[in-house]
Amino acid sequence: MDQKALKKLVESISKTVRSFKKSEIECLIRLFHSLVKGTDGRLNKIGLDRSAFQDILHSIFGMTDDMLMDRVFFAFDKDNDSRINVNEWVKGLSVFLRGTFEEKLKFCFEVYYLNGDGYISREEIFDMLKNSLHQQSSEEEADEGIKELVEITMKKMDYDNDGKISFADFERAVKDDRLLLEVFGPCLPEAQKCLDFEVLAFRNILTSGF
Structure with a gap:
């Protein structure tokens, strides 16, 4: 070298x-x-x-x-x-x-918006939660349970009620509760x-x- x-x-x-x-x-x-x-x-x-x-x-x-x-x-x-x-x-x-906490917050958000548009949609939340939750119930029952979790998540994090999670929404939610930093799956070691x-x-x- x-x-x-x-x-x-x-x-x-x-x-x-x-x-x-x-x-x-x-x-x-x-x-x-x-x-x-x-x-x-x-x-x-x-x-x-x-x-x-x-x-x-x-x-x-x-x-x-x-x-x-x-x-x-x-x-x-x-x-x-x-x-x-x-x-x-x-x-x-x-x-x-x-x-820093702010750098990790930005990193996690970037990991979570799958389609690159800068927002986390209901569909993306569903896919991430389904991917991370290994349930023993049937797929149909599991999907219904995940849909409920998606709605709970949206109510907690979608502050402007536009049907998707922006970085501002994510930042506010995580600052209120830091356990939400990796809410959609572990992406930091x-x-x-x-x-x-x-x-x-x-x-x-x-x-x-x-």
Whole structure:
């Protein structure tokens, strides 16, 4: 790995990601490099595809919900090129590992609006709840129960009564009750998993060149 290119990339990312020290950013870049397995030095031109990223979410962060892992991928993939590049990797992990409440709130909302229109619809809530609830009853009975949960959720979160949940609705509801942050399914890793990851990623930080 070209040290000059690495240092330049660290400097660039550090201007937009404030939650990591430069030495930590370097470690995350090196980890990214090892995960994608092979580069010609153009560290910002390669990336993790959806399958590789979901493997990381599952093996490192303990996530198991395929639908939500898919949505987390799209939340990381800011330029929508179906690959997570090194900049997106570090920025996404900054939310995972050290994000403020506001950053995590925005991240969860972005995961939950499935069609990309900036609103969470009744249909999306139904699909997410159905995906996360593994009930033993028949599918018809389960669907009726989920429809009731959807209506309860709408009454609690749709403050402007327009039949969908905007970011303003979501923000207000979560600030009133922080347990609602991941109301439609776990899309953030558990705190212990984050700590374990930091130990893995930053264990050689004392040997960093920064």
